[in-house]
Amino acid sequence: MTIRAILHYPDKRLRVPGVPVTEFDTSLGELIDDMAETMYAAPGVGLAAPQIGVSKRVFVIDIATSDDEPSDLRVFVNPEILSREGEISFEEGCLSFPGAREEIKRAERVRVRALDREGKPFELDADGLLAVAIQHENDHLDGKLMVDHLSLLRKRLVHRAMHKRAVASA
Numbered sequence: 575m576t577i578r579a580i581l582h583y584p585d586k587r588l589r590v591p592g593v594p595v596t597e598f599d600t601s602l603g604e605l606i607d608d609m610a611e612t613m614y615a616a617p618g619v620g621l622a623a624p625q626i627g628v629s630k631r632v633f634v635i636d637i638a639t640s641d642d643e644p645s646d647l648r649v650f651v652n653p654e655i656l657s658r659e660g661e662i663s664f665e666e667g668c669l670s671f672p673g674a675r676e677e678i679k680r681a682e683r684v685r686v687r688a689l690d691r692e693g694k695p696f697e698l699d700a701d702g703l704l705a706v707a708i709q710h711e712n713d714h715l716d717g718k719l720m721v722d723h724l725s726l727l728r729k730r731l732v733h734r735a736m737h738k739r740a741v742a743s744a
């Protein structure tokens with residue numbers, strides 16, 4: 575397993591929509607293992623393949639963040655959000671926007687259909703942080719980012735903060 579480099583906004587590869595997975599082979603398994611390792615190392619509650627420069631419809635989530643909770647890795651391949659209900663405002667972070675935290679409105683509950691790493695379909699009802707994370711990761715698969723949910727003012731502020739950070743670390 576390998577920890578992969580996480581792309582930072584405004585890297586253009588974050589805007590490339592993922593293509594559906596068609597082969598459930600060992601290379602998909604390796605990608606998923608690398609994504610999980612990269613997510614845990616960051617650490618983050620989720621990671622989508624486009625964030626490591628792989629334009630495929632795959633994301634991983636583990637919302638068991640505290641040290642005493644057992645880890646609970648969930649893998650979503652070719653996910654589809656079937657329904658959304660309610661509204662929740664949540665302070666989100668994104669590994670592709672280091673240091674940024676922004677209040678974003680999402681559906682409070684979602685029903686999602688996806689394939690697991692073997693290509694077996696499953697459906698899941700989620701609420702709270704899991705529902706927020708599913709919507710956040712699903713956005714990444716469409717090249718959609720946190721800033722796309724913000725007002726023009728907040729978007730500019732985040733853009734400038736990320737630009738400054740990139741210049742400072744160059």
Ligand code: GNR
Nearest residue numbers: 618619620621666667668669710
């Ligand atoms: O680590 C992450 N935390 C987080 C917090 C609130 C809402 C969404 C997230 S996802 C983020 C990891 C990430 O960037 N996934 O794409």
Ligand code: NI
Nearest residue numbers: 667668669670
């Ligand atoms: Ni993100």
